[in-house]
Amino acid sequence: MNNNSFEDFVSSLDTTADTNYSLWKVANATRKPRSYAPPLKVASRFIHNDEGKAAAFASHLESVFQPNDTDSDIQPVIHNNSGQPIKLTSPTEIYNVIRKLKPKKAPGLDLITSNNLVQCPKKVFVLLTYIYNASFRLQYFPNPWKTAKIILIPKTGKPAEETASHRPISLLSTLSKVFEKLIRSRLHKIVDELGIILQHQFGFRAKHSTIEQAHRITAIIRNALEAKEFCPATYLDVQQALDRVWIQGLLHKVSECLPTPYTKLLQSYLTSRKFEVHYGEAVSDIKPILAGVPEGSVLVHCRHPNH
Numbered sequence: 001m002n003n004n005s006f007e008d009f010v011s012s013l014d015t016t017a018d019t020n021y022s023l024w025k026v027a028n029a030t031r032k033p034r035s036y037a038p039p040l041k042v043a044s045r046f047i048h049n050d051e052g053k054a055a056a057f058a059s060h061l062e063s064v065f066q067p068n069d070t071d072s073d074i075q076p077v078i079h080n081n082s083g084q085p086i087k088l089t090s091p092t093e094i095y096n097v098i099r100k101l102k103p104k105k106a107p108g109l110d111l112i113t114s115n116n117l118v119q120c121p122k123k124v125f126v127l128l129t130y131i132y133n134a135s136f137r138l139q140y141f142p143n144p145w146k147t148a149k150i151i152l153i154p155k156t157g158k159p160a161e162e163t164a165s166h167r168p169i170s171l172l173s174t175l176s177k178v179f180e181k182l183i184r185s186r187l188h189k190i191v192d193e194l195g196i197i198l199q200h201q202f203g204f205r206a207k208h209s210t211i212e213q214a215h216r217i218t219a220i221i222r223n224a225l226e227a228k229e230f231c232p233a234t235y236l237d238v239q240q241a242l243d244r245v246w247i248q249g250l251l252h253k254v255s256e257c258l259p260t261p262y263t264k265l266l267q268s269y270l271t272s273r274k275f276e277v278h279y280g281e282a283v284s285d286i287k288p289i290l291a292g293v294p295e296g297s298v299l300v301h302c303r304h305p306n307h
Contacts, residue, residue: 038161040057040162049282050279050281054278054279054283057150057163057166057284058277058287060163061168062287065243065275066244066291067246068244068246072249074249074252076246076251077252078251078255079252079256080255081258081259081263082259083260084261086261087136088133089129089133089182090129091122091125094125094128094129097178098114098178101117101174102114106171107171107173107174108149108172108176109147110175112174116174117175132182135179135265139268140268142176145173145175145179146176146269146272146273146274147276147286148171148172148274148289148294149172149275149278150168150169150170150277151171153167154167155167170275170294170295172297177297177298180269183265183299186262187262190259190262194257242293243291243292244291245291245292246291247270247271247292250270251267254266269299272288273288274288274289275289
């Protein structure tokens with residue numbers, strides 16, 4: 001099957017615009033030199049095999065996903081706020097969410113892609129409705145969906161032999177992504193009704209583009225100059241901002257705004273998360289995530305403006 005598929009692919013290549021000059025693109029790709037993965041330097045030794053590299057990356061990331069070592073006089077508590085239960089979903093809503101997923105996204109540990117889900121019969125969407133609605137009623141995020149598959153990509157211009165010179169890419173379960181989108185649609189409605197998000201919060205909001213934010217800042221600077229006033233500005237570049245988020249403090253802030261059912265569901269979503277590193281053919285042991293929020297998740301973009 002592989003040979004037949006390769007022959008069909010080669011025979012389809014052409015030098016015309018109808019195939020977008022596919023033959024030249026493949027020829028250029030084959031002439032590129034193969035990338036070289038140097039051994040990792042950990043402490044005073046070098047690691048050459050995939051198993052050792054996967055373990056080294058896992059140990060490094062485990063030390064990253066830790067809360068900041070700072071003392072705080074704030075004792076986080078989860079507030080109870082009255083509110084309606086979370087609205088249940090339907091097979092039609094689930095199918096519409098799956099249909100809009102990006103088809104080329106890599107799957108998580110379950111190896112289920114969005115294309116697999118789209119091609120499923122209607123009975124599968126009914127069964128998924130039972131699972132998602134049960135999670136909504138119990139305010140519970142299933143544990144199998146909270147383990148991320150992490151692959152490492154070298155950072156450009158950084159020494160490739162150091163573990164900190166690689167960017168982790170978390171691959172989450174497609175079923176969990178569908179559930180996250182269902183939660184996000186309900187969170188957006190609650191956030192808009194309660195007026196939690198400030199008007200000058202433009203990130204990841206509908207009808208709020210970065211151009212409008214640039215116009216707003218420009219107008220503030222121009223008005224200050226015309227009034228002969230000072231216009232100070234503060235720029236923050238927080239290192240590992242998402243990787244070291246204080247989860248209990250975040251839930252403390254969220255519970256002040258959202259109804260209790262949403263707070264409990266987010267608490268289940270953010271706690272007891274784990275990861276494993278995949279490097280080559282090797283897989284590391286499963287490690288806990290004690291701080292931070294899942295980068296790349298749609299729910300991270302629904303956070304409180306103070307975060």
